[in-house]
Amino acid sequence: MSTAERRQHSRQGRLGYWFVLPGFAFLALFFALPVLVMLATSLFAPVPGGGVGAFQPALEFSNYTEVLVLYWVPLLRSFAFALITTVAALLIGYPIAYLVAVRLRGHRLAQGLLLVLIIAPFFASFILRTQAWKIILSDDGLVVGALKALSLMPPGAHLTATAVAVVAGMTYNFLPFMTLPIFANLERLDARLIEAGSDLYASPWETFRKVTLPLSMPGVLAGTLLTFIPAAGDYINASLLGNNRNTTMIGQIIESRFFQAADYPQAAALAFVLMVAILILVMAYVRRFGTKELL
């Protein structure tokens, strides 16, 4: 390739960069800037003698130690709930995605119907859906009644205002985030590879374990991230379905610190801790599972 040709070649390559410019500008304005503002706010100190919500710029690093000491339990609980939610959503979402993408391949109508069903919850508002769950799980609701009638639940027990209700609500609300990426991935799975597996003495289960599952790992990775990250920061499920004692999640604390206590530095510090913690966990996770299986 001559120098002129090479220059021409790289100029064509560079053209693409101009198209990402608006995106970068958008992110800088609406993501990077708020994060910086949040970071600054998290170090603010109360104005001496000032009223509620009066803070001034400072470098008050003790804000961080303070919130960690006060709120490490809800923080850990958030990650525990998010983890359980992610696992539950994976266990429910993968088979659904597999059914629609692989088993129903070629049956366009059935596929379309099931896909609509998967996305259907998105048509109603998040809060409304969660409120509906509250009714379903309430003491005089159908589920509790049935479980008690079957003696699967002791008479005095509840489902609302329990950790189970919170995790169940989150699993339900985030299920499409798990199912859709896995579906998108399995959709592209080459059916001939499954045939090759069965031709080479692998039972359907072995073919799934050795061929389908490894090949769908990029979808699983995307789905688990899309579920885990919002679940860790969620506060709606916890406040509507939880009990404010042993189900409190970090999102609730941030919300109440900000809106009710007007303790902006603490809220910002907590939000930043949450962000960094998620980032570290996600990076560790992607390093462990991502690069090896992503083709």
Added chain:
Amino acid sequence: MNAVGSMSPAPPETGTPATRPTSGGLQLRGLVKRFGDFTAVDHVDLEIPPGGFFALLGPSGCGKTTALRMIAGLEFPTEGRIFLGGQDITGVKPHRRPVNTVFQSYALFPHMSVIDNVAFGLRRRKVHDARAKASQVLELVELSHLADRRPQQLSGGQQQRVALARAIVNEPEVLLLDEPLGALDMKLRRQMQLELSRIQREVGLTFIHVTHDQDEAMTMADIVAVMNEGRIEQLGPPEELYDQPETVFVANFLGKSNLIEAEVLGEDGPWLTIAAGSAQARLLSDRCVSRQGRLLVGIRPEKIAIAPVGSDDEGRHGTFADRDGEVWNTLAGGVVSAMTYTGVSTEYQVEVPGIGSVEVFAQNLAGDVLAIGDRVSLRWRAKYTFGLAGDEPISAGAEVEPG
């Protein structure tokens, strides 16, 4: 073998009487596969002896892959039964069949290294030393140095050899090869053909080799089946198929044939006398599909001797016997209308009045090549003539692209 009947409901017999399959080998009985109202495989009956090298030859879309898929268990036949070693395997799941496939699309596992791909089948069957065995087979296909690569880092030909290794390593009772050498260059192709033949002889596996390359089918296989529109047109050893085709499709698809419309005049001992235009000729009646009415008379281009007018054959028409009692057919009054010189031989197109265009391949033995416009006479040993049904379209199989 008595278990055959009890294993499954009686096959929907199609024409052939319900004979018990003989031991060993692979048998297809009345195999039909329909997709909707399209019939991809149409009543195929085959018997492939154990340890045989069988080639399935046919144009694109004639149902070769579909037939293989039914043998592998990847497609369930609409009708008919499949027997392996006397056992009815029609309903057996693919992973329980001692059958492996080299897929037309390779279907290598992209998330595994080459060596893991090759060892896959061995590991599923918990074979001891899977990796070592896989390495040996990789050596056989000359890919040892790429064992740790991913398939997508290989060239098309290399991928094909991995696919081959991945199937062969399992030493299945039947190996199905769906155009396994299609992506290889000429040199590698020849080499792999020899390798395949050698492997087949050494391990004694039954090979079913689908190919569009008739040279490949003819040189490698013990038995060749020519397939067309879902049916087996003809089946036999390569020489037999070439020497005595039974349908116009086979005559045209396997090599080239001159086919001339003719009418049977009479029978004389083993011979039939026929008339084509103004010429008469003879052919052996047992090389002819019928003994009366209209026929298509065929002769292979290389069987015809071409001589310039002026030599001692001049003026001789029809049929004559030479001093050794050999019967010859002659066409006189031809004119060379086109020629292609290929070095070893020359391909002539000769216009014969009342007959049409006749193709002749002449070996360049003496070096005296004829020219366009030369007047020639043609002759060939009558015993090489074959007769086909007269109602078949004369160009069937001539223009199709081999698949």
